[in-house]
Amino acid sequence: MNSIQECMTTNVATVSSQQTIKEAATLMGQSNVGSIPVVDNGQLRGIITDRDITLRTTAKGLENSTPVSQVMSTNLVSGHTSMSVEEAAKIMAQHQIRRLPIVENNQLVGIVALGDLATNEMSDHAAGVALTNISEPNKTS
Template sequence: MRNIAETMTKECITISPMDSLADAAVLMREHDTGFLPVVEGNKLVGVVTDRDMVTRGLAKQLQGSASVKEVMSDDLTTVKPNASVDEAVSLMASRQIRRLPVVENGELKGIIALGDLAVQQVFVSEAGDALSGISEHEHRESTYH
């Protein structure tokens, strides 16, 4: 059985909690992502998504100079590098998340995304089921909130 360390993306674009929302937006645009791990040194302290920036930043009328810390999520779901891919997929489905930070002793080691699993054809049906569940959840959120 494959583990996360064999499948995860190891080279992560990260940002500091004290960097600005404008800095985060530029990194997201340059790297075509809507997700950035927030680190202090190598320690993962949160994540920020494009959705966080809109729902927590723009909705509060924060400016681009506001810090990432003001909008980041710090209640994180993570997985260890030796976890199985099946464990990660199950966790992603149950928590309704598309990306899962891989952490060991508080240090960010990589990111596993549903896309990584699908591209590598690892547990494709489970990844598809998780994605379907997440998409349904997001549709309900946008419809009812």
């Protein structure tokens, strides 16, 4: 089993709960992501998504200066550094989420996206096929 630490992103863009949704949206654009963990003093407080901004702010006519805390999702599911890739995939499937923040000692240490798991699984499969082909004796006679 592969550890989640092998495929998680550790350089995670974050916003504080007091930053504005405009700042969050700008950071999403710069980082080319659709969600950003909300972290106060290193602790994961929530997550804000482009969907949160659209439905909870723009659709309701709120200002760009609205604090992230007013529109972020707080019913968070998170993982831990000692979990396996398989465990993370199972949690993400159960909760139908595309990104899983990884927490250690109540501190955000990384995030795993669905694409990270797919890439990891494909790499493992490819490595397995390669190893099988390398390990088989040459069948030329």
